[in-house]
Amino acid sequence: MTKATIRKAQLHDAQAIVDFNQAMALETEDLQLDSTIITKGVSTLLAEPQRGFYLVAEVDGVLAGSLMVTFEWSDWRAKDYWWIQSVYIKPEFRRQGIYSKLYQEVKDQATANGGAASFRLYVEKDNQRAQSTYQALGMKPCQYDMYEQK
Numbered sequence: 001m002t003k004a005t006i007r008k009a010q011l012h013d014a015q016a017i018v019d020f021n022q023a024m025a026l027e028t029e030d031l032q033l034d035s036t037i038i039t040k041g042v043s044t045l046l047a048e049p050q051r052g053f054y055l056v057a058e059v060d061g062v063l064a065g066s067l068m069v070t071f072e073w074s075d076w077r078a079k080d081y082w083w084i085q086s087v088y089i090k091p092e093f094r095r096q097g098i099y100s101k102l103y104q105e106v107k108d109q110a111t112a113n114g115g116a117a118s119f120r121l122y123v124e125k126d127n128q129r130a131q132s133t134y135q136a137l138g139m140k141p142c143q144y145d146m147y148e149q150k
Contacts, residue, residue, distance in 0.1 A: 002059055002096035006105040009046060009054035009066065016063045017042045017054055020088035028124050045070075055105055057089070057098045065089035067102050069109075077117035082110055084121040087130075103137055122146060 009017060018039050025031040045051050045068065052070035056063050067087045071080040084106060089098050103119075110116040119139070123130050 002064075002093060002098060004057040004059050004064060004093075004096075004098050004101050006055055006057055006101050009056045011043075011046050013054070013056055013063065013066075014039070014042050014046055016056070017066050017086075020063075020066050020090075021086055023090075024086065024088040028127065052083075053109075054086075055102050057093075057102055059093060059098075063090075064093040065098050065102065067099075067106070069106055072120075074117045079115060079117040082106060082116040082119050084119060087121070099133060100137060 018035070021038050021042065022033050022035070025033045042054075045054065052068060054066055054068050056066045058064065065088055068085045070083045070085060072083060073080055084103070087099065087102075106119065110119070120142070121134065121139070123134065
């Protein structure tokens with residue numbers, strides 16, 4: 001396991017997070033993200049913590065990966081669902097336990113803030129490697145399908 005330091009992202013991490021998001025979109029969906037829009041999106045979340053937060057993993061002073069958490073209120077549970085999004089680990093740092101450490105920090109943050117209704121994420125249907133990682137950490141596919149209108 002790699003010795004990674006996990007921390008909440010700061011404004012000075014914005015460009016690295018933008019780069020991670022662009023790499024992830026290209027790798028998983030063959031999608032080129034507009035730099036202006038993704039920069040605005042990342043900067044907005046960093047400046048407005050009520051929307052959520054980013055965690056970053058550092059290895060020897062190098063940002064190795066990040067994830068974003070956003071909140072969705074559940075009137076059924078009277079708590080927020082914590083949505084894990086924009087997960088990216090640089091290829092050279094994958095399969096070294098970094099996502100596990102990021103996920104544990106998400107759970108620790110939730111506990112420190114009154115708990116979460118649950119932790120949720122979505123994953124590409126064909127991304128078996130990511131699915132196996134999430135399942136190894138105790139996550140299970142849920143009974144919901146996702147619908148969308150653009």
